[in-house]
Amino acid sequence: MQPNSKETSRMDQIIRRLPYALVALVGVGALMTRTPDPWIMVLILGMLVLGGVNFYSAWRAGKDFSVVDFTIDALRYIIIGLVLIGSVNTLAAGRYTLEQWVNLFISGLAQGSIYALIALGYTLVYGILLMINFAHGEVYMAGAFTTVFLAEALNRSGFLNAYPLIAIPILLIFAAGVSMLVAVLLERIAYRPLRNAPRLVPLITAIGASFFLQYTFRGFYGSGHKTYPSVELLSGTVTVPGILSIPVAQLFVFFAALALMGGLYLLVERTKLGKAMRAVSENKEVSQLMGIDIDRIILFTFAIGGALAGAAGVINGLFRPQGVNFTMGFVPGIKAFTSAVLGGIGNVPGAMVGGLFLGVIENIGPTLVLSGLGIPGVNQLKDVIAFTMLVLVLIFRPQGILGERLSEKKA
Amino acid sequence: MNETNKKNTSFKFNWQGVLRYGLLAGIVLLYVGVIGMVETFNEREVIYTVLTLGQLLMLFPAFVAAYVYASRTMKGSTVSTQHVLGVVGGGLLIGLLAALPTIIMIFISTPLDIRSILVNVNRNWLEVVTYDNRDNLVNGSMLLALNNLGAALVGSVIVLLPERVRRAVVVALSFSLVVGVMGETVRTILEQLIPDEAIDVIFRRRTLRLEGALGIGVLAAISSLFWAQIRSRATSTVEKMPAQQQSMVRYAQYGLLLGVLLILPFLIGRALSDVMVTVGLYVLMGFGLNIAIGLAGLLDLGYVTNYAVGAYITAVLTSTGALGIASTTGLDFFNFWIVIPIALLAAMLTGFIFAVPVLKMRGDYLAIATLGFGEIIYTLAVSDWFRPIIGGAQGIREIPNAMFFGTEIKNPEQLYYVVLVACILTLIVSIRLNNSRTGRQWMAIREDEDVAAAMGIDVARAKLLAFTISAATGGVAGAIFVIKVLTVFPNSFTVFVSINVLSLIIVGGMGSNPGIVLGSLVLVGMPELLREFSEYRWLMYGVLLIFMMIRRPEGLLPSKIRQRELATTESSAPAAAGD
Amino acid sequence: MTQQQADAILYSRGMTKRFGGLVAVDSLDFQIPRGSIASIIGPNGAGKTTFFNCITGFYKINDGDIVFNGQRMNGKTADQITRAGIARTFQNIRLFNNMTAIENVMVGQEAHLKSTWMGAIFSTPASKRENEESEARARELLRFVGLSGKGDVVAKNLSYGDQRRLEIARALGSKPQLILLDEPTAGMNPTETAQTTEFIKRLRDDLKITVVLIEHDMRVVMGISEYITVLDYGKKIAEGKPAEIQSNPAVIEAYLGRGAAASSRIEVGDN
DSSP states (O other): OOOSOSTHHHHHHHHHHHHHHHHHHHHHHHHHHSOHHHHHHHHHHHHHHHHHHHHHHHHHTTOOOOHHHHHHHHHHHHHHHHHHHHHHHHHHHTOSOHHHHHHHHHHHHHHHHHHHHHHHHHHHHHHHHSOOOTTHHHHHHHHHHHHHHHHHHHHHTTHHHHSHHHHHHHHHHHHHHHHHHHHHHHIIIIIGGGTTSOTHHHHHHHHHHHHHHHHHHHHHHOSSOBOOOOOGGGOSEEEETTTEEEEHHHHHHHHHHHHHHHHHHHHHHHSHHHHHHHHHHHOHHHHHHTTOOHHHHHHHHHHHHHHHHHHHHHHHHHHOTTOBOTTTTHHHHHHHHHHHHHHOTTOHHHHHHHHHHHHHHHHHHIIIIIGGGTOSOGGGGHHHHHHHHHHHHHHHOTTOSSOOOOOOOOO | OOOOOOOOSSOOOOHHHHHHHHHHHHHHHHHHHHTTHHHHHTTSEEETTTEEHHHHHHHHHHHHHHHHHHHHHHTTOOOOHHHHHHHHHHHHHHHHHHHHHHHHHHHHHTTTTGGGTSTTSSHHHHHHHTTSOTTOHHHHHHHHHHHHHHHHHHHHHHHHSOHHHHHHHHHHHHHHHHHHHTHHHHHHHHHHHSOHHHHHHHEETTEEOHHHHHHHHHHHHHHHHHHHHHHHHHHHHHHHSOHHHHHHHHHHHHHHHHHHHHHHHHHHHHHHHHHHHHHHHHHHHHHHHHIIIIITOOOOTTTHHHHHHHHHHHHHHHOOSTTSHHHHHOOOOOOHHHHHHHHHHHHHHHHHHHHHHHTTOOHHHHHHHHHHHHHHHHHHHHSSTTHHHHOGGGOBOOOOOEEETTEEEOSHHHHHHHHHHHHHHHHHHHHHHHTSHHHHHHHHHHHOHHHHHHTTOOHHHHHHHHHHHHHHHHHHHHHHHHHHHSOBOGGGSSHHHHHHHHHHHHHHOTTOHHHHHHHHIIIIIHHHHOHHHHHTHHHHHHHHHHHHHHHOTTOSSOOHHHHHHHSOOOOOSOOOOOO | OOHHHHHEEEEEEEEEEEETTEEEEEEEEEEEETTOEEEEEOSTTSSHHHHHHHHTTSSOOSEEEEEETTEEOTTOOHHHHHHHTEEEOOTTOOOOTTSBHHHHHHHHGGGGOOOOHHHHHTTOHHHHHHHHHHHHHHHHHHHHHTOTTOTTSBGGGSOHHHHHHHHHHHHHTTOOSEEEEESTTTTOOHHHHHHHHHHHHHHHHHHOOEEEEEOOOHHHHHHHOSEEEEEETTEEEEEEOHHHHHTOHHHHHHHHOTTSGGGOOOOTTOO
């Protein structure tokens, strides 16, 4: 609603900044005095007042009142409030040491890098085709689940631990290949015929493909878990007393993922192929007129996304003890999609940022916020945090942190 | 997708086609073996000592490939000797190619210890694909090849037959094979209707005999020959009647259907009635979700939340155990009938609450967001946080049967009637909404949201309404589910339920009520009846969804609207010049 | 308020619409005399459709006022504006493609319908009655635009000319006092154009609706308009009766370029 006079805008700006000031005040105050309760009262009162002021100024400006908008605004306040109250309580109680927080943060980064690698597959495909490749989680699973056999073989022969710096890249390449194959088949068989179908159709096909792949691999390898053998090079911990103590494996995950993401970035920004991908992403029709073979580029996009997911699968397997099985793709798939949207769908750096962000929040959140709110069994609720982030970002900022980068709408 | 028509009198052998279809069939045959489907299916006999489901499955790829190849090649051409030779020759080649990958696997599976990776390529598998010749792989492979050649031959020859003969043969084969596969079910139904001695002629225990199969085949073939005539005569008679009589005919049809539905439990027996209760619950949910998806175009993948809310409310309010409201607060007057409206309203409230945040989202984001809601609810239901209220992973037990005027409702037959009533009521509501102002609002929003708003439609309100009403049936279904199983565990409320309901809407036909019933019978009923299908049900759902979307997105029994949407239209005059 | 504004069914003061750095409509003052047939013309890109979108609430204006029947319309949503009495058609025809013609027109009546979902579920007499009346009125409107008998045809299967007519029928469903037609004769041959022109006159004469056209076809514009507003680059460069516009040098310049002004006037054949 645009009022035709300019008087209220300065007042508006001040009102909009007030919640941040409130949050900062309460946060600092609670931490310094270590008695959270009175500050929480201040917070609640402050939010009620601000909410009321907002409501009043909107009413005065003659805005139309919509229940929906009101609820969403209220939701925003409630969430901010809850997060703040929980964090303040936890920090003020001082139950956790700095070292523990740093550990949580770094393991969040590690987990997040895996999400980021998978998210790149989602974001590249959405940027070009405007479709959510629901089956991408299974592409990830395919690489991870298949490569475990190779890893076991390398382990049995001793090669894995004798020459890890050769063996691990072999595993990565193998997994990337498998996942790439699955992704490419997926595109050719299930998605290509539906390029011009109305929006819902490819989505439903993708759901079907997801199930098909899951249960195909169950049929192949059985329904049990298999674990990656442990690599001596990656065991052990890095310690800085009082500040952190993290497993080497986690560092490996983070840096390996970073290297792969860096490689992708170079590919997309510096090579001719990458330029073609970006062109098709911007405008399919015009790219075709410029002589770019759309089918090939799309195929290639799926292939790259698949390769990254496969590599992620191996990296994940090597650093996590709980192993691989045919259902391992579903939840990480959704979390990776969340990461892609968080960072801005279609936006390559965004997927990386989104993944890391989600990993950290999901790791720190239960301990920081939920235990402060008095909720029992917080570690079971990691997934709830992730899914809630998904819903929240879709409601409040669907364009993500770094903004969307999408092709023109399909006709 | 379409191949070019070969309108020709001379025949050119289509090597590419043969190779393509043959190898495709070969890969499929290998695939179904590797994932273990062939072994599992082999446990069921289709025709006593003659054919198992596994063997039937193995014949399928070659048959279908040859059939499709033959139809595509013969399109528009006349039958000449050259054609016959070409088609049959191609068919035989396809059969050979179909067997090839599996034969290769037969020979390498033991030496290379394939079983350590592909767990289902084991001795059982070997036994089945070599037709019990595990010790003599060469013989086994030849048998396999021969069988495939035979299937492919039949497939290609069928296309060459004159139309009426072809139809008769296809009908005969399908009928007898279907009766064979569904043997147990058919027998159970027949047992209610005709004496055992008569049944034993065509069945041996629960399996169809060869004589039975042949007999059914012949009967079906003869009927098909006359069916077309009878049908066209009946339709033309009806069309000649005045309008009023025509609607009477239609009412008579509905009346007949209703009558059959009412006496169904007596026709099919207890075990099958139980299956029908489950089918009915999914039909109920399908009708509900159809309002959101089929009418308003809102892809709700979190539908299971409504189901869960309805179930848990019913459980908590009626349970006599520690978590039941009777124990915690002493309010013990809740029985099922009081609880049903509460469950319904609770589900509607849930639908409403979850709809508010997603109102402004685009189609696929909406789907993912609702999926997220479903997962959140599931995780919370299993968590320790909510355990004091709803029992965590152990769930709630000690739920008493519902009572109906003094008698306990505990038989499947009785439950069936509860479900039937719920379905009929929902159907009436759905039809009325479809033809109303509200229905048109939803359709307009689905077509063009901005223009719909310009016409004066309150889009937010209409969407909220769609979500809320569609949620209601989920709640009722959840409540009925609870008194069926008398316990409630969070494991029953996973995303699979939502996908299940979505699938049956898609397969049956979005927006089409008869389609939903058919979808439920196929996707929910069949796995219940055939354990083998149940094991592979998600795999088959996946394939089915992909197949339907590519080949027949309007569903098996499409509604008129959907047919319009997906049909190609004649192009109109060129668009207006831009501004 | 000037005398002109008092006579106008719709007028604006300083209406401005910006898209980021681009000013699509620039401080526009215009008026549409009540009961007239008025036209908005201008070269391509002049901002004509944007202008329509602003009036009907598809876009929110950045500055200025829009007044309809004495009421300020700024910031009202599209459905509120429809209820207030303004209806429109679209340049690229935006029908509800998979609904039948009669369903399209029935949706057009939304602004005046009252039956609720509960009424539908319980099939109340009021609900049924409104349904029947709504359908009857829809058929009447279809007859008025010349589409009788095609009510049950799915909108996307109608011919181009019929689709245009259906869009108008749908717009009439909301009982508007003012109807905005966006290039109603685009893509039509001379016969169809003449028919459409006649029809527009009937709209105003029989239904007492004020009509505003965006048009490129000068025959139509000069033929039936009583008042013309000329836009270029989002600004109004001329307004008045057809004869005045035809010889207005600023208008000629906008269409034909500088230098043409001295030696010509806009002929009916120019397009």
